[in-house]
Structures are given as structure tokens and as C-alpha cells.
Amino acid sequence: MATTKRFPRSSERVEPEAFSERVRSKLGNAAGEVQVRFNQVIVSAEPGRIVDIMSTLKGDPELRCDYFTFLSAVDLQEEGLEVIAAVSSTRFENTVIVKVALPSEDPSLASVTGVYAGANWHERECAEMFGITFEGHPNLVKLYLPEDFEGHPLLKSFKLASRTYKPWPGATEPDEAAGGGRS
Amino acid sequence: MAKIPDELTKARVTGAGTLRTEEMILNVGPQHPATHGVLRVIVTLDGERIVEGEPVIGYMHRGHEKLLEQRDFRQITNLLSRMDWLSGINNEIPASIAVEKLMELEVPPRAQYLRVILAEINRILNHLMFTGSFGLELGASTPVMYAFRERELLQEAMEMVTGGRMHFGFIRPGGLKEDVPKGFAERVLKGIRQLIKYIPDYENLLLGNEIFKQRTVDVGILDPELALEYGVSGPILRGSGVPYDVRRTDPYLIYDEFDFDIPVGAKGDAFDRFWVLIQEMRESARIIEQALEGLPPGSHLGQVPKRLTLPEGEIYSRAENPLGELGYYLISNGDAKPYRMKIRTPSFSNVSVAPHLLKGIYVPDMIAILGSMFFVVGDIDR
Numbered sequence: 112m113a114t115t116k117r118f119p120r121s122s123e124r125v126e127p128e129a130f131s132e133r134v135r136s137k138l139g140n141a142a143g144e145v146q147v148r149f150n151q152v153i154v155s156a157e158p159g160r161i162v163d164i165m166s167t168l169k170g171d172p173e174l175r176c177d178y179f180t181f182l183s184a185v186d187l188q189e190e191g192l193e194v195i196a197a198v199s200s201t202r203f204e205n206t207v208i209v210k211v212a213l214p215s216e217d218p219s220l221a222s223v224t225g226v227y228a229g230a231n232w233h234e235r236e237c238a239e240m241f242g243i244t245f246e247g248h249p250n251l252v253k254l255y256l257p258e259d260f261e262g263h264p265l266l267k268s269f270k271l272a273s274r275t276y277k278p279w280p281g282a283t284e285p286d287e288a289a290g291g292g293r294s
Numbered sequence: 295m296a297k298i299p300d301e302l303t304k305a306r307v308t309g310a311g312t313l314r315t316e317e318m319i320l321n322v323g324p325q326h327p328a329t330h331g332v333l334r335v336i337v338t339l340d341g342e343r344i345v346e347g348e349p350v351i352g353y354m355h356r357g358h359e360k361l362l363e364q365r366d367f368r369q370i371t372n373l374l375s376r377m378d379w380l381s382g383i384n385n386e387i388p389a390s391i392a393v394e395k396l397m398e399l400e401v402p403p404r405a406q407y408l409r410v411i412l413a414e415i416n417r418i419l420n421h422l423m424f425t426g427s428f429g430l431e432l433g434a435s436t437p438v439m440y441a442f443r444e445r446e447l448l449q450e451a452m453e454m455v456t457g458g459r460m461h462f463g464f465i466r467p468g469g470l471k472e473d474v475p476k477g478f479a480e481r482v483l484k485g486i487r488q489l490i491k492y493i494p495d496y497e498n499l500l501l502g503n504e505i506f507k508q509r510t511v512d513v514g515i516l517d518p519e520l521a522l523e524y525g526v527s528g529p530i531l532r533g534s535g536v537p538y539d540v541r542r543t544d545p546y547l548i549y550d551e552f553d554f555d556i557p558v559g560a561k562g563d564a565f566d567r568f569w570v571l572i573q574e575m576r577e578s579a580r581i582i583e584q585a586l587e588g589l590p591p592g593s594h595l596g597q598v599p600k601r602l603t604l605p606e607g608e609i610y611s612r613a614e615n616p617l618g619e620l621g622y623y624l625i626s627n628g629d630a631k632p633y634r635m636k637i638r639t640p641s642f643s644n645v646s647v648a649p650h651l652l653k654g655i656y657v658p659d660m661i662a663i664l665g666s667m668f669f670v671v672g673d674i675d676r
Contacts, residue, residue, distance in 0.1 A: 114560070201536060208610060254352060269360075
């Protein structure tokens with residue numbers, strides 16, 4: 112029978128600093144810099160080690176990042192692209208964000224769908240929006256966009272057509288707003 | 295009764311054994327995407343059994359993430375409100391929290407309390423909508439009438455505060471747009487007291503209904519490990535017995551000051567998911583009562599500069615939306631606009647697990663399962 116229970120925070124909860132130490136020691140040289148920011152563990156990684164890292168995060172009994180939070184990317188222009196993947200441990204109540212730098216030319220990364228099946232749609236979205244090829248993805252077709260869509264909308268080089276055609280209709284700076292209005 | 299000639303029955307028996315069957319592909323939807331809960335699913339059928347069901351999304355894709363890069367931090371509030379149109383306030387909160395944390399803005403206690411109250415009212419509004427609609431999907435047209443009766447009182451309270459019924463645009467970095475008007479507390483209390491009074495009615499009408507049980511018990515069982523691997527959250531995940539709730543695991547606002555329980559299911563079937571949804575309204579009502587009681591006087595908005603320019607930095611800010619974990623990954627390069635804002639919506643991850651649930655079931659169960667996944671198409675597509 113289903114129940115309503117108090118469910119306090121997990122008794123096995125680990126402070127983010129301590130968890131980042133675990134992450135550092137378990138990942139070893141697979142990971143680059145490991146730091147804590149806003150109570151979340153940030154790991155930078157080489158593209159070639161992404162699957163190893165995700166498998167360790169999920170499978171290691173002291174990490175157990177069982178919850179796949181999201182996977183996306185950002186276009187850093189001259190510095191190339193960066194893929195951001197976040198996973199959480201429901202037992203230890205911590206979130207780990209893995210960041211992988213990729214070149215802007217022909218970016219490709221091994222798919223993590225073999226580790227987290229839930230990465231499937233996230234990678235499909237990321238592929239069409241940034242032009243990243245996820246190798247080993249079971250079905251890397253477009254998710255949101257039409258089949259024949261050209262370009263990758265979330266790249267900074269992809270201009271928002273409506274704004275190019277017609278500038279923002281309202282005031283863009285707070286001082287320009289007519290009459291002041293209510294804050 | 296007339297005797298059926300032998301050759302006819304014989305033909306039927308032999309026919310069934312040797313008849314060559316082939317799979318049929320059936321397209322379900324889409325209807326107009328703004329209609330409640332319509333999703334396009336391509337199902338491969340073998341007779342009445344579904345071999346494979348694959349949701350096709352994107353009909354409601356408005357490119358929120360691209361649009362956000364064109365707007366400053368005050369303007370994004372109104373855009374985010376439109377993402378999941380049933381939970382406007384809840385969508386706005388984590389975005390403001392992200393800005394506040396990066397800018398180290400102080401939010402006055404009154405604003406914190408009011409945010410909790412408005413967020414929980416919005417959660418009840420959302421849950422009442424799904425209480426009614428799930429009944430409708432299974433052919434019970436009465437519960438939706440009751441649900442909307444209770445919903446209207448709280449909807450009026452929201453309208454009294456924000457002036458809107460769906461897209462509130464009320465949360466500002468640093469606090470709220472305005473303070474609540476006189477008589478707000480009484481109105482909300484009236485609404486939640488009526489809700490608490492009538493929740494047993496919903497339980498009797500649906501949860502205690504034999505037909506409803508036959509349609510939902512043991513239907514669409516979602517394994518907790520699979521759910522976690524897909525990032526399923528909210529009532530769907532808790533229906534599978536995992537007590538994961540951002541309000542508890544990563545408390546934001548002042549949720550750690552309130553006393554509330556987390557309902558979880560035992561089996562993870564459609565019935566449990568719906569049961570969790572109903573119980574969560576009780577818990578939200580408890581939080582609202584506590585928050586109204588402790589509501590401190592003071593300002594509704596902290597010291598906020600006229601121009602919001604964020605320092606360089608990155609943050610993943612999340613909240614427990616009515617449908618699950620909503621998160622914004624905000625990257626600021628020191629400009630007045632977000633450099634990148636990734637939106638992690640609950641419905642996207644929740645619906646992505648649907649192909650597993652649709653495998654091997656009968657066609658009528660598909661409606662019960664998709665109905666119990668409680669999604670908003672705008673929230674999937676963004």
C-alpha cells in the first residue's frame with residue numbers, strides 16, 4: 112500500500128565538499144579539475160573519458176549517481192563548444208556536473224546512452240541544436256526540428272531571424288521606459 | 295438459439311490458426327498542441343497489443359532557450375511563465391533564484407514566505423487540473439466538475455494578487471512584483487479549507503471506484519531504477535516509491551522551515567501516481583497554512599539595482615515544480631542578458647520514459663498510462 116511518510120533528508124547525505132573529495136579520488140586521472148560551486152560538484156573532463164567517468168559516477172557504490180538530471184551544451188565561440196552533463200545521487204543527495212570541451216569544427220563525443228538510457232532525447236536535442244555527433248547513439252535523428260532543417264539554432268552564429276528583420280519593439284534600457292511605470 | 299452450422303465454426307477455428315497477421319502502424323495525434331495533454335505517439339500494433347510506442351515531440355517548440363539569450367534578466371520572467379502554462383509561478387522562481395545567487399542579492403523574508411505560498415497554491419491548481427483530466431481520460435466526467443469548483447477559489451486568489459490567471463509574471467529577482475492585497479490570507483484559507491473538505495470526495499469518486507481501479511491498478515508499472523536513469527521526477531517518480539523531492543533534498547526558498555510529508559507509492563502503477571498527486575495537495579495545503587501563519591511583515595522586494603548586470607559565472611538552479619524537477623543552467627558572461635540558459639523541464643524527462651511503459655500493453659491502457667504521466671506539452675517542448 113502506498114504511504115505518506117515524513118522522509119527527512121537522507122541519513123547518508125554527504126556534504127558537497129566531502130562528496131567532491133570522493134569524486135576526485137574515484138575518478139582519479141580520468142577527470143581534470145574538480146571543484147564545488149553553489150553546493151554542486153563540477154568536474155572537467157577530456158572528451159575521450161566521458162563514458163568512463165559517467166560509468167564510475169553511476170556504478171561506484173560510494174558515488175551512486177543514479178539520477179540523470181540533464182545533458183546539454185554551450186557555444187563558447189572562440190573556445191569551442193562545451194558539453195554539460197549533470198547527474199545526481201538520490202542516496203547521498205549530491206549533484207555532479209561534468210563539463211567536456213569540444214572543438215567547434217566537427218564536434219563529436221561518445222554517447223552516454225549506454226550508461227544512462229535517459230540521455231537519449233537529451234543527446235538528440237543537443238545534436239540538432241549544436242551540431243554535435245554523439246557516437247554510438249541508437250537513433251540520432253532530429254527531435255524538435257523538421258527533418259530538412261538546416262543549421263544549428265543554439266550556436267551563436269545562428270541569428271534569430273525575427274530580431275534581425277525587426278528590432279526589439281520596446282525599450283531595451285530601464286531609463287528609456289516611458290513614464291517610468293511601476294517597478 | 296439457432297444452431298451455428300458446423301462449417302462456419304470450423305472455418306473460424308482453423309482460420310485463426312493459419313491466418314497470417316501483420317503489424318499495423320497507428321498514428322495517435324497530434325491534435326492542436328495547446329489542447330490539454332495531447333501528444334503524438336506512433337504505435338506499432340499487433341492486434342490490440344502495442345509492440346512499440348514512440349512519442350513524437352516538437353509541435354510546441356518555441357525556442358525558449360534561444361529567445362532567452364535576447365532578453366534581460368527581468369524580461370525572462372514573463373517568457374518562462376509560459377513554458378508550463380499550468381505552473382507559471384513555479385517556473386519563475388528558480389530563474390530568479392539563479393540571478394539572486396549570482397548577484398548575491400538579499401531576498402526579504404516576507405518575499406520568501408509569499409513565494410512559498412504562491413508556489414504551493416500553483417501546485418494545487420496544477421494537481422486539481424490533472425485530478426479532473428485524468429478522470430476524463432478514463433471516462434469519468436464528474437470529478438472534473440468538482441475539481442474545478444475548488445480550483446476556482448484558489449484561482450481567484452491568484453488573480454487577486456497577480457491580476458492574471460495563467461501567466462503570472464509576478465516573481466522578480468530580489469522578491470515579488472507587488473505585495474499581496476488585504477484579504478489575501480482569508481481568501482486563500484477559505485480556498486484550502488474547502489479543498490481539504492472535499493479531497494475525500496475525489497478519493498471516493500476515483501481512488502475508491504472499482505472501474506477506476508480496474509483501469510489503473512497494475513497498469514503501467516514504472517521500475518524506480520529505470521525512472522531514475524531517465525531523470526523522471528515529481529509525482530511520477532514518487533509514485534514508484536522514490537522519496538525524491540527537491541524541496542527536501544536540495545531545499546530552496548525556506549522549505550526547510552516547514553513541516554510536510556512526502557507521499558510515495560508502493561508499486562509504481564498508474565493508480566499510485568494518481569494517489570500521490572492527490573495526497574500532495576494535502577501537503578501543499580499544510581505548507582500554505584504554516585506559511586500564512588508565520589508570514590512576517592516587511593518589504594516584498596529587496597534592494598535591487600535598476601539595471602541587472604550579472605557577474606561572470608554559472609549556476610544550476612532547480613526547484614520542485616508540480617510535475618517534477620525544473621532546473622535552469624544559467625551561464626552569465628557579465629552582460630545584462632543570459633549568455634546561455636539551458637532549461638531542464640520535468641515533462642521532457644518524464645515523457646522520455648514512455649516507450650518503456652507502452653511496450654506490450656493493450657491499446658486502452660495507453661490512455662491510462664499517458665494520462666498518469668501528468669505532462670504539459672509546452673513543458674516538454676519549451
